[in-house]
Amino acid sequence: xxxxxxxxxxxxxxxxxxxxxxxxxxxxxxxxxxxxxxxxxxxxxxxxxxxxxxxxxxxxxxxxxxxxxxxxxxxxxxxxxxxxxxxxxxxxxxx
Amino acid sequence: xxxxxxxxxxxxxxxxxxxxxxxxxxxxxxxxxxxxxxxxxxxxxxxxxxxxxxxxxxxxxxxxxxxxxxxxxxxxxxxxxxxxxxxxxxxxxxxxxxxxxxxxxxxxxxxxxxxxxxxxxxxxxxxxxxxxxxxxxxxxxxxxxxxxxxxxxxxxxxxxxxxxxxxxxxxxxxxxxxxxxxxxxxxxxxxxxxxxxxxxxxxxxxxxxxxx
Numbered sequence: 376x377x378x379x380x381x382x383x384x385x386x387x388x389x390x391x392x393x394x395x396x397x398x399x400x401x402x403x404x405x406x407x408x409x410x411x412x413x414x415x416x417x418x419x420x421x422x423x424x425x426x427x428x429x430x431x432x433x434x435x436x437x438x439x440x441x442x443x444x445x446x447x448x449x450x451x452x453x454x455x456x457x458x459x460x461x462x463x464x465x466x467x468x469x470x
Numbered sequence: 471x472x473x474x475x476x477x478x479x480x481x482x483x484x485x486x487x488x489x490x491x492x493x494x495x496x497x498x499x500x501x502x503x504x505x506x507x508x509x510x511x512x513x514x515x516x517x518x519x520x521x522x523x524x525x526x527x528x529x530x531x532x533x534x535x536x537x538x539x540x541x542x543x544x545x546x547x548x549x550x551x552x553x554x555x556x557x558x559x560x561x562x563x564x565x566x567x568x569x570x571x572x573x574x575x576x577x578x579x580x581x582x583x584x585x586x587x588x589x590x591x592x593x594x595x596x597x598x599x600x601x602x603x604x605x606x607x608x609x610x611x612x613x614x615x616x617x618x619x620x621x622x623x624x625x626x627x628x629x630x631x632x633x634x635x636x637x638x639x640x641x642x643x644x645x646x647x648x649x650x651x652x653x654x655x656x657x658x659x660x661x662x663x664x665x666x667x668x669x670x671x672x673x674x675x676x677x678x679x680x681x682x
Contacts, residue, residue, distance in 0.1 A: 402637055403644045414645050417637035418595045424645055425652065425659050433658040449622045449647045456648040457657055 405454035407440035412455045427457035439463035473564065476556035488562045492674055494554035497569050499669050504545070504576050504662075511536055511548040529633050539631075540568050542575040544587075566666075567611045573662040574604045598629055598638035602645045603660065606653075609646060610663040613653050614670065617679035622646035 400415035407413070410428050413421040430438045437460040444453045475485040501508065511517045517536065525532040535541075538559065541548045549568075551560040560568075578586050578600055589596035605626070609619045626643035634642075649659060658664050671678065 403641050405644075405648070412648070414641060414648070416595045416599060416641050417635060422599055424648060425657075430652065430657050430659050433661070433664040434656055436656060438652070438657055443648070443651050445651055447647065447651065448618075449643075449650070452644075452647045452651055454644065454648050457652045457659070459655055462655070 403454075405442075405456075407442075407455050410440050412440045412457055414454070424455070425457045430457045436460075471558070473556045473561035474558040476561055477558075482556070486556070486562055488566065488674060488677060490554040490556070490562065493562050493565050495673070496566055496666075496669060497553045500569050500573050500662075500666065503665055504573050506545045506547055506573065506576055508547050508549055508553060510552065511541065511550045514548055516543075517541065517548050530631065540572055542572045542579075544579060545576060547572045547576075563615065566670075567608055570607045570611055570660075570662050570666045571604045573665075574607045574660050575600070577661045578603065594634050594638055597632055598634045598642050599645075601629055601632060601634075602626070602642040605642075605646060606649045607660045607663045607666075609650055610653050610658060610660060611666070613650075614667055614678055614682050617682045619650040619653060622650055 397419045398415065398421050399419050400421055402415060402417055402419075404415040404421075405413065405424065406421065408421070411426045412424040414424045415421050425440075427438045427440045438457040439460050440455055441458045441463040442453075442455050443458060445451070472485060476482050478485075497508065500506070520541070521532040521535045524530045524535050537550050540550065551557055551565065553565060553569075554562075556562050556565075586600065590600055591597075605628075608625065609622075613619050623643045625646055626639050629639045629642055652659060658667065
């Protein structure tokens with residue numbers, strides 16, 4: 376009984392802390408995983424930044440995951456995100 | 471300042487871009503859609519207890535938590551303002567934006583279940599991710615209203631108030647900057663924003679920026 380309780384508590388904690396293998400990626404690194412843009416967080420794991428299929432549904436136009444390198448008001452922004460299909464090209468992949 | 475000006479008797483209306491009754495109707499719509507309730511933060515005993523705990527832990531002062539932050543737990547949204555009544559720090563458009571932000575937290579609650587709540591409390595990197603997603607609604611709303619997006623760095627810096635580390639703030643700033651690129655290309659990423667923009671386009675299209 377006690378063991379079951381301990382395992383249950385561990386399972387809940389694990390679930391809560393998103394227990395998963397560490398990817399060992401660099402902070403802020405991005406990639407496309409299928410049509411999902413992902414970003415590496417401070418704990419060294421990739422997490423979803425945006426699901427471009429969902430973005431397409433919400434926006435009423437097709438979006439694809441692609442690498443962008445743009446000069447913006449925030450400075451130079453580089454990484455993977457969802458862009459209109461017409462701009463997508465074949466620039467996906469981790470950097 | 472804007473909220474204060476909007477709250478002035480007689481002349482306040484001059485500073486109101488969106489009308490109080492429109493803000494109220496918008497909140498009503500979002501609450502109906504997401505099945506949420508709104509509770510005044512200052513009169514909620516549970517919020518007094520949370521404020522006390524945060525103060526005792528040295529995370530945030532009681533006063534600041536109760537006055538400056540809207541908080542969502544499950545489907546209950548605790549606001550430090552009366553919806554549709556402008557006041558200092560809470561102008562009418564800001565009330566619209568915060569409504570969308572908090573409802574994106576409800577979307578997260580629905581999507582992830584208990585793990586959302588637990589990781590939000592227990593894991594700083596996870597908290598930064600949840601807030602990065604919710605703050606994305608703020609920039610989506612800003613783009614609809616003004617045709618521009620606010621500084622990702624500045625937006626992300628508010629995470630310091632959430633007990634996040636500098637590295638969490640850094641990755642959030644990058645996440646928001648990349649999201650802003652998508653938004654400026656016409657993307658609507660968050661579910662709460664999609665629902666909100668549907669209502670705003672129909673009821674207050676005059677507020678939409680040209681080209682947004």
